[in-house]
Amino acid sequence: DAKTTQPTSMDCAEGRAANLPCNHSTISGNEYVYWYRQIHSQGPQYIIHGLKNNETNEMASLIITEDRKSSTLILPHATLRDTAVYYCIVRVAGSQGNLIFGKGTKLSVKP
């Protein structure tokens, strides 16, 4: 699975959009981009994933660049409950092994 690079931490004002970047310059053509988050002391939570098209669900939007070397997770209206560590993961669909979580981005939403 390809490696990802994320900023260590970010701040966001409550009610504003949070834009979390991820670089995955060595991503392969059959690898998807997944986003998970982990709120303090809880189990990780799946957010969204995509291959090459932009995706949106009730939690977030995922924007993947045309060359697929980077992506951005967008939380449109961040709340205090969105404070968490956000992990960007790339992996082949259907693969059985590890989810490589890395260190992620610590997002702090401030009032």
Next chain:
Amino acid sequence: NAGVTQTPKFQVLKTGQSMTLQCAQDMNHEYMSWYRQDPGMGLRLIHYSVGAGITDQGEVPNGYNVSRSTTEDFPLRLLSAAPSQTSVYFCASSYRAGDEQYFGPGTRLTVT
């Protein structure tokens, strides 16, 4: 749906004791897995199962056993607990291998 449930939430063991961490899911997921998370580190895969009767080792399997006799349950056994196994243990499941995974709330284990 209860999703993925784990018991107990907290456990303290003495070195050498054995115990079983329970994990169950009610989503009819084929794929289940166990991870451990140590302070300041990411999650590391211990064992996983792609269906009832099938298990395989992950990144850090030593000292742990698993079995998958039903689709719903995937218990993790510590054979002889060691202080190095002090960690938070998460169980996860997905419809198939490679799909998005759903995690339980975790079991916080301390071995003294």
